[in-house]
Amino acid sequence: MTDTTRRTALRTLGALPAAAVVAGVPRLARAAEFSYKYGNNLPVSHPLNVRAQEAADRVARETKGRVEIKIFPNNQLGGDTDMLAQVRSGGLEFFTPSALVIATLVPVAAINAVGFAFSDYNQVWAAMDGPLGAHVRAAIAKSRLYAFEKMWDNGFRQATSSKAAIATAKDLDGLKIRVPVSPLSISMFKALGAAPASLQFSEVYSSLQTKIVDAQENPLPIIQVAKLYEVQKFCSLTNHIWDGYWFIANGRAWEALPADLKTIVARAINEAGLQQRDDIRKLNDSVVGDLQSKGLAINRPAADTFRLKLRDAGFYNEWKGRFGAEAWNLLEGAVGKLA
Numbered sequence: 001m002t003d004t005t006r007r008t009a010l011r012t013l014g015a016l017p018a019a020a021v022v023a024g025v026p027r028l029a030r031a032a033e034f035s036y037k038y039g040n041n042l043p044v045s046h047p048l049n050v051r052a053q054e055a056a057d058r059v060a061r062e063t064k065g066r067v068e069i070k071i072f073p074n075n076q077l078g079g080d081t082d083m084l085a086q087v088r089s090g091g092l093e094f095f096t097p098s099a100l101v102i103a104t105l106v107p108v109a110a111i112n113a114v115g116f117a118f119s120d121y122n123q124v125w126a127a128m129d130g131p132l133g134a135h136v137r138a139a140i141a142k143s144r145l146y147a148f149e150k151m152w153d154n155g156f157r158q159a160t161s162s163k164a165a166i167a168t169a170k171d172l173d174g175l176k177i178r179v180p181v182s183p184l185s186i187s188m189f190k191a192l193g194a195a196p197a198s199l200q201f202s203e204v205y206s207s208l209q210t211k212i213v214d215a216q217e218n219p220l221p222i223i224q225v226a227k228l229y230e231v232q233k234f235c236s237l238t239n240h241i242w243d244g245y246w247f248i249a250n251g252r253a254w255e256a257l258p259a260d261l262k263t264i265v266a267r268a269i270n271e272a273g274l275q276q277r278d279d280i281r282k283l284n285d286s287v288v289g290d291l292q293s294k295g296l297a298i299n300r301p302a303a304d305t306f307r308l309k310l311r312d313a314g315f316y317n318e319w320k321g322r323f324g325a326e327a328w329n330l331l332e333g334a335v336g337k338l339a
């Protein structure tokens, strides 16, 4: 290839939708034996998409083109609720719902999101790579979905607002805050006195812009890549929920793969997940300065007023009942007594 034809080829590639660029590998003359679609709700620049693309490239290489994974980022295939329906029906083979979102189908999956449960990443990964994660994966399998072993990181969720900084639980009184389509998030923000509304992530930017809601809550890397600083003024580092993504596959599609290909795909996805966790940890350290420079006022509230209000409102006892003793004991085994 001459330089000019390479440049032309690259320009052509650049003009195609991301999903048509298969794993950075030239299209083989022969179609892949297993051509799988993976959808997610995040912009392409988020580490989840960067690492997923690397995993897809690796799968294409190591299976010699037998397995192709095409990525549809940024809600191209619809919002979370739509993608969850598609991965169940087989219209989509892979999806990464947040634990909050897959909990609309597998309720116990929200257990990692109990408010103010985890205090740091050591606790998070010990639990999710250990008995608590195994418990949730077994529950996901009952819905005929396969959950890969390693969860990917979304992060500790923080609150942003166009109105005022949140310093104590009192500041949440009546606050119109967007939360994901997640019963646990609604219950928690109601217990805290706020007025939460469930919206899919695909609607967050515009609902803040048009003031349907005044506040939202997400991990810092998402606030950054989704440019929420353009429509918000305050960012309060509440760390109220630790949230992660389950990398899931349609059960039938997963079973259709021969064992040797399953091994390659699982290794590529799980190892990319570990790298993605590292990316998020590093981003968490660097992103605060970037968000400040883009105009967000940052504050760091203490957890005590929030925890107390949740306890007084009966939030922990209610969810202990809803998740059941077995799951709750696994959570408390990892983080200490909550209820």
Ligand code: X2X
Binding pocket: 041, 097, 098, 100, 101, 154, 179, 180, 200, 201, 217, 218, 219, 222
């Ligand atoms: O919808 C959200 O806020 C997000 C992107 O964090 C989830 O996937 C739950």
